[in-house]
Amino acid sequence: MVLSNATTPSFARATLAEQIAGDMAQMQQSVQPGAAERIAAYLQLLAKWNRAYNLTAVRALQDMRVRHVLDSVAVRPWINSEQRLLDVGSGPGLPGIILALADDALDVTLIDANLKMTRFAEAAVRELAIKNVKIVRGRVEAYTGAQYEQIISRAFASTTDFLALTEHLAAPNGMWLAMKGRVDETVQSPFVCRATHALTIPGLDAQRHLQIYQKEAAL
Numbered sequence: 001m002v003l004s005n006a007t008t009p010s011f012a013r014a015t016l017a018e019q020i021a022g023d024m025a026q027m028q029q030s031v032q033p034g035a036a037e038r039i040a041a042y043l044q045l046l047a048k049w050n051r052a053y054n055l056t057a058v059r060a061l062q063d064m065r066v067r068h069v070l071d072s073v074a075v076r077p078w079i080n081s082e083q084r085l086l087d088v089g090s091g092p093g094l095p096g097i098i099l100a101l102a103d104d105a106l107d108v109t110l111i112d113a114n115l116k117m118t119r120f121a122e123a124a125v126r127e128l129a130i131k132n133v134k135i136v137r138g139r140v141e142a143y144t145g146a147q148y149e150q151i152i153s154r155a156f157a158s159t160t161d162f163l164a165l166t167e168h169l170a171a172p173n174g175m176w177l178a179m180k181g182r183v184d185e186t187v188q189s190p191f192v193c194r195a196t197h198a199l200t201i202p203g204l205d206a207q208r209h210l211q212i213y214q215k216e217a218a219l
Helices: 009-026 035-053 061-073 096-102 115-127 159-169
Strands: 085-088 108-112 133-137 148-153 170-180 191-198 209-215
Touching (some): 009 035, 009 061, 035 061, 035 115, 061 096, 085 096, 085 159, 096 108, 096 133, 108 115, 159 170
Parallel strands (some): 085 108, 108 133, 148 170
Antiparallel strands (some): 170 209, 191 209
């Protein structure tokens, strides 16, 4: 039996890529050639692995598009593609892989201690030939591989712990980007919140914020 185009993976991927490109345009973001297609391929791979390995509580592909892809790209206006980015507690690669696929000039390192998460991220990097992502398996407080101008976290820990555990990895004048739901935490010296941005994500009826921190000496 020959399947119709509507049921083939390539058709589904093309449709998903069109949705992602449209979403990013709605968010007033540029889309590099091929980026939406590669993000769609990543999302399909995540959904496939998720059925066996339970990588995320979000099951439906369209819910993943909103809660994972659009939630990740929402911070792009504050990401500098000329500076290295460390994604702490990245899980299956969120937001780091999505940001790397959206901007192939961005140098991204993912770090996570969870074996199944890093195995998936490694598979995604290999299968999608993502050249601008490096994966580290381990605890961030023990990692000493480099220093980064930008350090981001989406679902790693409290903001206080995020800053304290990664302080040794920040380059001079480096910034921490904390992706939050509600903003309800006060961070103590030597860290200062430089800005708080409310994020608007198409299709998501929930609060999302980005808080940007630096050390006092860097301000």
